[in-house]
Amino acid sequence: MTKRLILMLVACALVFGGIFAYKMVGDHFMNQFFDNMPAPTATVTATTVSTHPWREQQTTIGSFAAINETQLTTEANGIVDDIFFDNATPVKKGQRLLTLDASVDQAELRRLESVAELAQLEMRRYQRLYRDKNVSESELKRKESEAKQANAAVDSQQARIAQKSLTAPFDGIIGIRKVSLGQLIAPGSVVATLTSVNPIHLNFTLPEQQLSTLQDGQTVSATITARPEQTFTGTVTAISPVVTQSSRSVDIQATFDNPDAILRSGMFARVSLDQGEETQNVLLAPQTAIQFNPYGNAVFVIQEQDDALTVQQRFVQTGARRGDMIVIEDGLESGDRIVTSGLLKLRNGSNVKISDNPRVQPSEDLDPNVVNQ
Template identity: 50%
Template sequence: MLKRMILMLIATSILFGLIFGYKAVGNYFMNDFFDNMPTPPATITASDVQLDDWFDSIPAIGNFRPVNGTTIPAQIDGEVIAIRFENGDVVEQGQALFVLDSRVEQAERERLAAALSIAETEAARLEPLFARQEVSESELRRQQSQVAQARAALAMQDAMLERKTIRAPFTGVVGLRQVNLGQYVTPGTELVSIQSFDPIYLNFTLPERFLSEVERGQSISAEVDAFSGQEFKGEIRAIEPSVRESTRTIQVQAQFENPEHQLRAGMFARVRIDSEESREVLMIPRTAIQFNPFGNIVFILVEEDDELVVQQRLVRTGQSRGDMVEILEGLELGDRVASSGLLKLRNGSVVKISDDPDLQPSASTNPQPANR
């Protein structure tokens, strides 16, 4: 009985040993198969290192300001009896905008004009009498003084009447009026704003280190969010003579022609000042670069054993233009780099290049919305 049990235990041990041995051998060969199985090539797009002529530029941000702009106030009190413009109209310098009731002032003018006439008549009567020494010189001078006072009072009344008509101080575009017909206004009451948009100024600041690179008459470009993709050309007209000590910046003012009134006062603008001389640069698409704190990396394509593989390379980048980035160090003309699919690449990865144009990233120095 004991011998039979020992034989059964031995047989069971041999059986389990065979089972576990089989699994161990199978796992070994399976792992060896997967370890030696070739990795399929990663699909990427590629771009050649390109040579281009770039004009060095100075970027800045600024705001548009009107050449002339103000809110027109009432200078005298009175009731608004006429409004001679529509909101948003282009008005000419001197054009009447508001008329205030002036009937009382007009009547006072007529009284003063009559008083002046009487004073002038009396002075004219006294002059021949003074010549015949029938009146004293002091009496004649007194009457002539009354004439001068009457004339000054009439001129003052005329000035007051002139202020009853509020006119445009310069040619420009009026905004939304702040008063209505029949409303009584007092000195200082805001009536309407007016802005001169053509031409228009752009004010911006630059770090003081760029002072030697800007000058009056230099061309600049500006872009605004309201007209995305459209570039406006202007010219530097003034440079502040002093540097702001608190920020170490200089104030610059440019002028833009604006016949269609696309640019408005207060608009935010991105400014670019281009140099007059170009320089040759090597450039690649921005998508071909992995930007890292420890350095920027590209994957350059090389042939190895009839396979296309990538090698990591550190590069030093410069300025950017649209989708393209300047390469200062690390690449040469004729090199080819991976431009998409970088996240699945490692140093030495085997790759294949896709011919699908839809996968090719944009590579323009001046991309437009229609290009994307």
């Protein structure tokens, strides 16, 4: 019995030992295969680092605002008698826009004019009687006062009639009317909105740290989503004397010529302010080429070895950014070729293939314009 047990244990040890040995040999050769297996070639995009003219700029966002914009309202109540403007059309200062029915007021004016005329005749008659010593001075003064009161009543009625006629307070473009012929409107009822268009203001804010670089007359550039291909130029005309405590920013206002009325009140704008002189020999690289890390920024430089392209990671010192580009202050030289996309699948010594498809090449625009689709 003991002999059989010993033989069974030896047989089990041989079987399981063979299994473990086979597993160890297989893992060894598998690991050796994967360690020696060549890395696959990664397809990337690339660009050559070069120098470009550079001007320091401060970028922000803002909104256009009309220099004059008002809701046109009536001072008196009445029925709309006539409308003299079309929707969304230019109007001139002093142009009549709307009248209310004033037939009753006109009749009252004629009555008051008759009373004033009679008061004038009475006053002149009493003046003659006073010169002939037939009336006292107090009676003459009373007639002169009555004549003045009658004239004042006429002036008051004329002003009341004028309140029933609406005129443009300044040149501009009138909006969509909100009243109709025959409509009874109350004092303060909005007739339409009048907006001046040329020139136009651009309001934006900058951090208080930029105050030392701001001055009246400074050139401002702006782009709008409605015309992404066009850049508009204006000048700084007002800098707020107060810094907002909550945001530590200062309000700036620039003025733009707008003869074609392309810029409209309320439009969103991307704003750029030039600061300083142009600087030559500044190395620029696409921001997509930079690996931004807590321990330092890096790029992958493309090198040619044995008719193959490989990459080598190199740390760089970066500077100001604008659009799609970033200034390289140290770590690269003009003419270096760097990877601009596909960085996550790379490591030192990786083989790469440069894509020739222009559609996958990242943008390298200093002033990109995003068009909403």
